[in-house]
Amino acid sequence: MKLASLKDGRDGRLVVVSNDLAWCAEARHIVPTLQAALDDWSVVEPSLRNLATDLEHGAIPRNRFHEREAAAPLPRAYQWADGSAYVNHVALVRQARGAELPDSFWTDPLMYQGGSDGFLGPRDPIPLADESWGCDLEAEVVVVTGDVPQGASREEALAAVRLVGLTNDVSLRNLIPAELAKGFGFFQSKPASAFSPVFATPDALGSWWRDGKLHRRLMVDLNGRPFGRADAGEDMTFDFGTLIAHAARTRSLGAGTIIGSGTVSNRDAHGGPGKPIPDGGVGYSCLAELRTIETITGGQAVTPFLKRGDTVRIWAEDDRHHPIFGTIEQVVEAR
């Protein structure tokens, strides 16, 4: 089952979307919003699944699904917690600034509490008041959970995964060093993230969803050129079950919590940093990683951060090259 929220007020209007993303059916008579569905999932899910089946069979009134009309599936959420599960990415970033990677980073997940009071829709521009802030994309996989009790095991946490999707976790790189130096984590350096038009239930992903990971390539184009094709199922040191259990160690998590994977990143075949796509590699899921490799190999970063007018596309494909979750496609604009 695939779900989306059409733009409508602060929380959107829930629709069920056909598997090929061509059609949608209003779910209002069942539940008005995705958050309301997650709040009462065991009751609501069967009705939504019936609606999805009827939609696939063309048995009910349906509308064309236009991704440009979609808000983020959760236009605002009660929790957005972003891991950094591709430790390869973290190791590279630290190497570039000459910082050691503590051994614990391979066993204890990094996670930050993100702002969740307002997200960007998949076609909303990225508002950027000041280019000197160093705006970057970060292509990631996300899951949405039901209620997770404090102290949940990895297995219990995995069983609480309700939906899977993608995000562009926009970051303001040049604000990060000073902010992290203050010791309280990210705040101004993490403006609103954008999400894929559609989130899917794990069963809709079949074998692409296993071991708490999404086993598909994360496709990233920058200004129309391939920039990233990393496999989200590879090099993910901490699966989503482990990330959710980490988040729930000292407190329960409310239904509708969004957990992010962190920037997807693959090593190259020889265990070194990944290569750009024109050089035969799988590329990158953020500019900072490329800039980091440029710094390590050439002494300085040459690829600029995002400028106004730049376009970012993020998606994942099925075997026939159709987007699974729809496509995030954003232009950087002056706010």
Place this chain on the structure above:
Amino acid sequence: MKLASLKDGRDGRLVVVSNDLAWCAEARHIVPTLQAALDDWSVVEPSLRNLATDLEHGAIPRNRFHEREAAAPLPRAYQWADGSAYVNHVALVRQARGAELPDSFWTDPLMYQGGSDGFLGPRDPIPLADESWGCDLEAEVVVVTGDVPQGASREEALAAVRLVGLTNDVSLRNLIPAELAKGFGFFQSKPASAFSPVFATPDALGSWWRDGKLHRRLMVDLNGRPFGRADAGEDMTFDFGTLIAHAARTRSLGAGTIIGSGTVSNRDAHGGPGKPIPDGGVGYSCLAELRTIETITGGQAVTPFLKRGDTVRIWAEDDRHHPIFGTIEQVVEAR
């Protein structure tokens, strides 16, 4: 006007509370929840104020207001961002561990993104799975904002303050050093916070609310003994307008955002660290500050963190010693 949410489902049931906290009136016919009221404040506020006036006059059906029946006014929220505006507190904590206080800490607010997916009610126990985590109270002032546009000035930010209240920002002190060393801020070290039974509109506070600060003492009792009597209007380096503008520098803030002051802390009359109440001082709003002073003066902390069975009370008083926002009163319990 004073507002509360009676325990009822995930978001509570909004009631208007009389100024003396003795009575309440259901607001359901106007708007079901406090979040819904904040989402549509300009439309809803006049009706709620009429209800408050009728309640004061005894002109409508009313019920006794029992603080034990109250949830947090926002039982869950889309954003909880906590500042650290009493830089005196920060300076002491750093002094105890031999770390310098950067000059920028006096001009650039510290703020962390907190978890907001589920808050404790004012009489809910503090669930503590493991005493070795070093559980601490943190008594703070909070405000709830309406929508705040990105780049708002301090004055615009102050104009967006809808409600004022108190929190117990529970912290797990022994988890903080390792978590902050990872560089991504607090996560496991900040379990659910509790809030005062009632939040008040700024006008209901009269001259106690001015210059973006609450000019009342924050009363903290620990196991029935006075522990803190610090004046929240004193030594607040960054007022709430400055804190909100800081949060909104790179992104807008959604209606219902809760902004915290950080632990209230006063210097003593001679500019040194505050003294305990038995020694004639105004005491502390968290155990860590007392432990810090013990470390500075005696070489080691002697006051323990919270243990199961310990009781914390937090409130602020009007001139007749009646609680303004009701009382947070929590017992530490095994979860």
